[in-house]
Amino acid sequence: MHERAVWIFLCDLGGQNMPFEGSIPVEIGNLVNLFSLGMESNFLYGSIPSSIGKLRNLYILNLSKNKLSGQIPPSIGDVTQLALLYLDGNNLGGNIPGSLAQCMGLFELNLSQNNLDGSIPVRLFADLLFAWSLDFSHNNLTGELPPVLGTYGIGSGLVSLHMEGNRFHGQIPERWHLLVSTRQINLSHNDLSGVVPKFFEQLDKLEQLDLSYNNLEGAVPASGIFTHSAAVVLDGNKGLCSNSPRLALPICPGISGSATKVKHHLSLLVTSLLIVLPPLTIGSLVLIWFMLTIWKKGSFPFSRWDLVSKMFPNRREVHTAPCHDEKKLKRVSYEDIVKATNWFSLVHTISSTCTGSVYVGRFKSDKSLVAIKVFKLNEPGGYDSYLIECEVLRSTRHRNIMRPVTLCSTLDSQNHEFKALIFEFMVNGSLEAWLHSEQHNGIPDKVLGFGQRICIAADVASALDYAHNELTPPLIHCDLKPNNVLLDDDMTARLSDFGSAKFLSPGLVIPKSLDDVGGTIGYVAPEYGMGCEISVAGDLYSFGVLLLELLTGKRPTDDMFVDGLSLCKFSESMFPDRVAEILDPHMAHEEHQGCTEAWMERYIVPLVALGLSCTMESTKDRPGMKDVCAKLSDIRASFLELS
Structure with a gap:
């Protein structure tokens, strides 16, 4: 297992290889520590085995776009940790199992484009805590729409709801007025009746509403989302009318009578205001004069701050901690972290070092997975690591640098000091895991294409250029390596783990040993081993090694590098x-087929030359990160222009 968390991806099996074909083996239930199972876009057939319910630690299950048939096994409800479930694009039939309600943390569920029938279990919608994307579209589902959405019918976290292309009947439930966070609702191509509810006007975040091809009737509301004709689709409802020309519907009858009543009520309102407002205005002015007079005389029996406190009893004084801005970051409690990590379970552990451990988890108050870095304050360097990460948080803001989303600074259950930082969870893991597929237990994984490698290198260079040249004082990462480069959902690289970083201030102490610098063997600059001072050139060396590793697919600690041979000397x-002989064979036959010589001259040779220049023995011979960043940006732009 790689860093205690098991990941399996069988998606397309590497791009140009043949997709995986066959049935899902019953033995898959033996992989009890499985965290994520992705087998989408293959030729899987047969049924989903009931043994899937044994995967109690599974967070993500993606079996979409296959040829699976049969029913969804009720045992899937036993996977109570499940957060993302995608079964769309198959031939699944039967009812939706009510046992799915046991997955109370399920926040994305896609069952679209199947042959599911029957009604949706009311229990499913009533019990889901965090669901924010639900897609039941294009099935044969019947019955009425569920009256409630989310725990106790609150449903405030639901962002996207798709139920189009089914056979639902009845009216749109009034309790849906609680969908205050919803941005998309699609109920088209059903058999719904009744009126278009007025509560849709009050859903401020609603961006798209499709009620087309139903049997709705009556007047359509005129405000809110209904003022944007492009955001509302009402075609195919013959009984609807509107007094707004934007919606291109027949005019509702009785408009003149309604207008007369409105004018009458407005007239009464204006008359009432003219009678009431003058006395109120005079009284208010007298009260203000009186308060200002006694304020100046100091006649109040309490201070001015006491007065504000009494007028606004819920106001709290804000104390700003030295390493963060509490106005922007909401703290979480120790109990929240304990529950999110299942009492710091090994199954939830992503990585562990001498200064801290990183766990994956999810808070009940949120929908997204998070990475929780818990610092080992009793270990050497643990507290310093926390402080420097906080300082980086305070000082940086860049799209390619990981910043915490919140923190926890408190006492644990034993009354010991406890500190943790919470980051957005990077679904594509680390660059290390993508470059070295043997970490996935020998299971073939999608490899990085050449274009992706250029973009990742450019992203990291951009982060370092910002840290070196745009911050005052400059920030030195000191531990740049593939494990500290994380990839988000669109494969954008984020530089992480600043626990060994140093700000290059005038009073910085010259390190006496490599332990004082930090860093990792193979990536650390050679001058640090001779006691030289920390400088931006050290990061340049590490970046050069990383760039060569991206191109060759070889670690600087590979077994072949013995007797003085290193990755840099081998490449040189x-x-x-x-x-061409040193390139990673996984990417050697990708985008450049048919034009190898031109591709080598235009891209590979300049990239290897750049990596070698960054790893020169003398710090004076290494380029600056601004120049490196500019060259990589030019190479990326040239490649993307032709690809």
Whole structure:
């Protein structure tokens, strides 16, 4: 297992290879520590085995776009940790199992484009705590729409709801007025009746409403989302009318009588205000004069701050901690973290070092997975690591630098000091995991294409350029390596783990050993081993090693590098004539097929040359990160323009 968390991806099996074909084996239930199972876009057939319910630690299950048939096994409800479930694009039939309600943390559920029938279990909608995306579209579902959405009918976290292309009947439930966070609702192509509820006007975040091809009738509301004709689709409802020309519907009858009543009520309102307002205005002015007079005389029996406190009893004084802005960050409690990590379970552990451990979890008050870094304050360097990460949080803001979303600074259950930072969970893991697929227990994984590698290198260079040249004082990462480069859902690289970082201030102490610098063998600059001072050139060296690793697919600690041979010397010995021989074979036949020589000259040779220049022995011979960033940006732009 890689860092205690098991991941399996069988999506397309590497791009140009043949998709996986066959049935899901019953033995899959033996992988009890499985965290994520992705087998989408293959040719899987047969049924989903009931043994899937044994995967109690599963967070993500993606079986979409296959040829699976049969029913959804009720045992899937036993996977109570499940957060993301995608079964769309198959041939599944039967009812939706009510046992899914046991997955109370399920916040994305997609069962669309199947042959499911029957009604949706009311229990499913009533019990879901965090669901924010529900898609039941294009099935054969019947019955009335569920009267409640979310725990106790609150449903305030639901963002996207798709139920189009079924056979639902009845009216749109009034309790849906609680969908205050919803942005998309699609109920088209059903058999719904009744009126278009007025509460849709009050849903401020609603961006798209599709009620087309039903049997709705009556007047359509005129405000809110209904003022944006492009956001509302009402075609195919023959009984609807509207007094707004924007919706292109027949005019509702009785408009003149209604207008007369409105004018009459407005007239009464204006008359009432003219009678009531003058006395109120005079009284208010007298009260203000009186209060100002006694204020100046100091006649109040309490201070001015006491007066404000009494007038606004819920106001709280804000104390700003030295490492963060509480106005922007909401703290979480120790109990919240304990529950999110299942009491710091090994199954939830992503990585662990001498200064801290990182766990994956999810808070009950939120919908998203998070990475929780808990610092080992009793270990050497643990407290310093926390403080520098906080300082980085306070000082930086860049799209390619990981910043915490919140923190926890408190006492644990044993009354010991406890500190943790909470980050957004990076669904695509680390660059290390993508470059070295043997960490996935020998299961083939999607490899990085050449274009992706260029973009990742450019992202990291951009982060370092910002840290070195735009911050005052400059920030040195000191531990740049693939494990500390994380990839988000669109494969954008984020530089992480600043626990060893240093701000290059004038009073910085010159390190006496490599332990004082931090860093990892193979990536640390050679001058640090001779006691030289920390500088931006050290990060340049680490970046050069990382760039060569991206191109060759080899770690600097690979078994082949013995007797003085290193990744840098190996690459230099093949440069430039034999540089094709050092490339990672997984990407050697991708975008550049048919134009190998031109591709080598235009992209590979300049990239290897850039990596070698960054790893020069003398710090004076290394380029600056601004120049490196500019060259990589040019190479990326050139590649993307032609691809």
